[in-house]
Amino acid sequence: MEKPRVGLKDVAxxxxxxxxxxxxxxxxxxxxxxxxxxRVEAAIKELNYRPNLSARNLRQGRTGIIALAVPExxxxxxxxxxxxxxxxxxxxxxxxxxxxxxxxxxxxxLVAEGFRAHLIDGLIFSPLALTPEDLAARMxxxxxxxxxxxxxxxxxxxxxxxxxxxxxxxxxxxxxxxRRRIAAIGAQDDVAAETSRLRLAxxxxxxxxxxxxxxxxxxxxxxxxxxxxxxxAMARLLDCGQAPDAVFCFNxxxxxxxLRTLLERGHDVPGDVALAGFDDIEDGRYATPTLxxxxxxxxxxxxxxxxxxxxxxxxxxxxxxxEIRVPYELMIRESTGG
Numbered sequence: 241m242e243k244p245r246v247g248l249k250d251v252a253x254x255x256x257x258x259x260x261x262x263x264x265x266x267x268x269x270x271x272x273x274x275x276x277x278x279r280v281e282a283a284i285k286e287l288n289y290r291p292n293l294s295a296r297n298l299r300q301g302r303t304g305i306i307a308l309a310v311p312e313x314x315x316x317x318x319x320x321x322x323x324x325x326x327x328x329x330x331x332x333x334x335x336x337x338x339x340x341x342x343x344x345x346x347x348x349x350l351v352a353e354g355f356r357a358h359l360i361d362g363l364i365f366s367p368l369a370l371t372p373e374d375l376a377a378r379m380x381x382x383x384x385x386x387x388x389x390x391x392x393x394x395x396x397x398x399x400x401x402x403x404x405x406x407x408x409x410x411x412x413x414x415x416x417x418x419r420r421r422i423a424a425i426g427a428q429d430d431v432a433a434e435t436s437r438l439r440l441a442x443x444x445x446x447x448x449x450x451x452x453x454x455x456x457x458x459x460x461x462x463x464x465x466x467x468x469x470x471x472x473a474m475a476r477l478l479d480c481g482q483a484p485d486a487v488f489c490f491n492x493x494x495x496x497x498x499l500r501t502l503l504e505r506g507h508d509v510p511g512d513v514a515l516a517g518f519d520d521i522e523d524g525r526y527a528t529p530t531l532x533x534x535x536x537x538x539x540x541x542x543x544x545x546x547x548x549x550x551x552x553x554x555x556x557x558x559x560x561x562x563e564i565r566v567p568y569e570l571m572i573r574e575s576t577g578g
Contacts, residue, residue, distance in 0.1 A: 246287045255283040305335045306362045306549060309351045310387075311343040315465065315493065316521040317538075318366070321387075324542035325364060332550055334361075345369035354380030362549040365396075368434075383552035385545045389434045397548045398563045401536045403435065406568045407442025408449075410516045410534050411488050413570060415450045417514055417577055419486035422447065423458040425473040425498060426465065426490025435465075439490045439518065458484055465490065470497025478505055485513055486576075492517035492524045492533055499527060499575070515575040529574030540566040 248266075252259045257276060264272050265280040272280075283289075308325050310318040326336045337360060341347040348367045352375060366387040367375070375386075376395055384396040389403050414422050424443045428436040440459070447454050457480055460473035470489055474497065477484055489495035495517030499509060507513050509529055517524060520535030544564050552559075572578035 246289045248289075250287055251280065251283045251289050254287060255279045303359060303361055304333065305337055305360050306364065306546075306553075307337045307339055307351075307356060307360045308364045309339040309341055309348075310366045311341055311368050313338070313340050315491075316523060317491065317519040320521065321538050321542060324539050325546060328543045328546040332546065334546075334550075341367070341369075343368040345374075349374065352378050352380065352384075354382050362553045364545045364549055383549055385549045385552070387541065387545060389438050395561060397552070397561050399541050399544045399548070400563060400565055401541075401568050402565060403438035404442040404445065406518070406534045406536075406570075407439040407488070407490075408446040409442075409570050410518065410532075411443045411446030412450065413532070413572065414486040414488060414514055414516055414576065415446065415452065417486070417510070419484075419514055420452060421455075421458065421482065421484045422452065422486040422488060423460065423477050423484035424488050424490070425460045425462065425470055425477075425494050427459050427461045428463075429461065436490060443488055455482075457482060462494065465494055467493050467497035467500070470494030471501045472497075474498035474501035475505075478502075478507075483513075487513060487515050489515070489517045492519045492521045492531060495531055495533070495575075496523060496527060499529075499531070509575055510577045514577065520571055525573075527575075532573045532576040532578060533571050534568055535571045536568045537566045 248259045248262045252262045255262065257280060261272065261276060262280055265277055306329060308322055310322065313319050313322065322338055329336045337356070339351060341351060348370045351363070351365060352367070352370060360382065362383040364385050364387065368388070378395065386396050386398040389400065411422060424440060426436055427440055444454055458477070460476060462469040462473055470493060473494070474487070477487070478501070487498055489498055495515055499515055502509050502513055509515055515531070517531050517533040520533045524531030524533055544566060548564065
């Protein structure tokens, strides 16, 4: 015969506390003393209690599912971030539905306007093509947290890294190694290319700070942020007649493509050309040479996004939207002499 399911009352009886206290511990409320929490957790372990999430969500009118919408899962940064969001959501008993928008404005509008609202309780969204005006006009009231570089000034909480400061630090590091012709790969002309605009601003700020001229020939435009774009851009820089002695790439995939071209052309990295990227994807740590890069705290991004979304889902969306900045670190590796 099937064993009867262990419930909150059973845990409360064994721990010598109220059912409400057990519920508070299970739901992660902080206002429980450490001694009481320990007793409840010991009882949960002894009884092998598992919350009935389906029943709880049904009572609360929820699905227990949130969505994560990102531009491309082929880009390792977004794949790594998705894994961390799934882990943070699991800790709250939430399942994550992952959607890929392809940075298409039409697709992003569908996501923002809640074409899957009947399936989800909340949305973590990294838009590239939508403007602040697009999001301000959003009619769907599904709780939402935004990721990425674009400045939205509302209408949702926004988890972000200071891209200008990070790009400036990477460029200053290249200058500190004695380089004087520092190129940039990753500029884009699209009005929605906020990543490009902010990282280019940081690059120019660094050049100005150390007294280096801003040479338009050293700024390479790309269509996308993939390896092939970085390889082609590096080839153009080497063929321009004034080859750089350092390159700051606006993501690690561009840097890995640039590295390939440099090695194929017989250039030593970092001896002839120092190279830095952005994102700290795992591939960069195993490249030869290993890649110097800006490392956003991806775990903090994922946890802050899930925590803020859970708070919105629990309390509604009346509170004023917040911008939450997470830290980054410059990881100095072999490609700049580290």
